[in-house]
Amino acid sequence: MAEPAAQTAFAEEALTHLDTLYRGALRLTHDPDQAQDLVQEAYLRALRYQHSYQAGTNMRAWLFAIMRNLFWDRFKGSRKEDVSLDDLGEFVLFEKLRDEGARPEADVLDKIAASEVVSAVDKLPPLHREVVLLVDVEGFSYKDAADTLGVPIGTVMSRLHRARQQLQKSLYDYAVESGIVRPGGMKQVPQT
Amino acid sequence: MRCEECSDKLDRYVDRELNDTEALQVQLHLEGCPDCMDHYEFEAHLKRLVKHSCDCDTAPKAFREKLRQILS
Ligand SMILES: [Zn+2]
Numbered sequence: 001m002a003e004p005a006a007q008t009a010f011a012e013e014a015l016t017h018l019d020t021l022y023r024g025a026l027r028l029t030h031d032p033d034q035a036q037d038l039v040q041e042a043y044l045r046a047l048r049y050q051h052s053y054q055a056g057t058n059m060r061a062w063l064f065a066i067m068r069n070l071f072w073d074r075f076k077g078s079r080k081e082d083v084s085l086d087d088l089g090e091f092v093l094f095e096k097l098r099d100e101g102a103r104p105e106a107d108v109l110d111k112i113a114a115s116e117v118v119s120a121v122d123k124l125p126p127l128h129r130e131v132v133l134l135v136d137v138e139g140f141s142y143k144d145a146a147d148t149l150g151v152p153i154g155t156v157m158s159r160l161h162r163a164r165q166q167l168q169k170s171l172y173d174y175a176v177e178s179g180i181v182r183p184g185g186m187k188q189v190p191q192t
Numbered sequence: 193m194r195c196e197e198c199s200d201k202l203d204r205y206v207d208r209e210l211n212d213t214e215a216l217q218v219q220l221h222l223e224g225c226p227d228c229m230d231h232y233e234f235e236a237h238l239k240r241l242v243k244h245s246c247d248c249d250t251a252p253k254a255f256r257e258k259l260r261q262i263l264s
Contacts, residue, residue, distance in 0.1 A: 011263035018259065022251035036255050043259055094234040105230065106237045117245035135207060136239050137246040142209050161203065167242070 010050050014043060017060045021067050024133050027118075028071050028126055038074075042067035061140065061148045068130055068148070075126075093168035102181055111180045112171060120170035128163035135160055193221040198228045206235045 021042060025035035046053070046066050053062055097105040121132060134140040134148060135156070142160075146153045175181040198221045204210045205218045222229045 008264055011260070015256065015260060015263070018256055019250045022255070023246060023249045026249055027246065032252075036252075039251070039255075040259060040262070043263060047263055093238070094231050105234050109234070109237050109241055112241070114241075114245035114248065117241055121242065121246060132242065133246070136242045139243070142207070157204075164203070168238070 007047070007050075010053075011043075011047065013059060014046055014063060017063050020060055020138050021063055023137065024064060024130070025067055025071070027121060027129060027133055027137075028068065030122060038067060038070055042070055045070070058144055058147075060138075061144045064134070064138075065148045065150070071126075088165050088169055091165045091169045091172075093172055096168075096172055097181065100181060100183060108175055108180055109171075112175065116174050117171070120167050120174070123170055124163050124166055128159050128166065131156055131159045132163045132167065193217050195221075195225060195228055198222070198225070199231065202228075202232060202235055205232065206239055 018039070021039050022035060025038040025042075026032060029035050029038060042063065046063055049066075053059065094105050097103075097108055102108055121129060124132065130149065131145060134145040135142065140148065142153050142156045146156045149156065172181070176183055198218055201210060201214060201218050205215060208215075210218065222232055
């Protein structure tokens with residue numbers, strides 16, 4: 001066990017990354033109580049293995065790795081089905097909106113509520129969801145995301161690519177269902 | 193750079209993962225190509241939207257305190 005002062009300092013530093021871990025756990029489990037359990041266990045484990053953390057390296061990535069490994073240990077049984085992602089072909093929301101005459105395309109994004117974006121993220125299979133969480137939500141580099149997930153950078157890039165296509169498809173479907181976008185019905189945009 | 197190549201590199205440009213030379217090439221293309229610029233702005237906007245939509249979840253105060261006690 002480390003010196004009490006050193007342990008306190010370690011715990012304090014680790015706790016500065018709590019929001020990242022909690023958000024990640026919440027998006028992975030979809031349940032606040034399970035997220036708290038997972039994060040608490042991750043912190044206890046981190047404290048136990050603090051000797052394996054190299055000072056000066058990316059503690060946030062190290063902690064996130066512990067948390068997501070615990071998540072995958074717990075949900076091992078469902079792992080296989082979770083990895084599947086429908087093959088959409090190439091789905092590029094920007095091009096889809098442009099083809100339908102929704103211009104400027106970004107206006108559509110402004111009409112989508114945050115809760116809809118979160119639910120589109122939640123619909124991704126966990127292996128794809130966690131890449132979006134790391135790279136888009138937490139701003140990890142591909143390299144840090146790859147280290148955190150224990151996969152090559154190329155895997156991060158391909159998962160991210162597919163995740164974004166799926167996410168964009170979900171947002172498109174929502175935009176159509178809610179009338180933000182009318183497929184084929186927006187050809188006549190008022191000329192200004 | 194052609195639009196196709198720019199489009200291939202757009203994700204990495206938005207994620208700031210291109211090296212300086214590649215990033216500059218994309219930047220120069222964007223400055224001269226309104227279509228690709230629109231596409232870039234859309235992707236950057238979407239990335240911000242995903243971030244801000246998920247960002248608002250923060251750890252409850254009571255949980256933070258509980259952890260602080262457990263860990264000290
Ligand atoms: Zn272009």
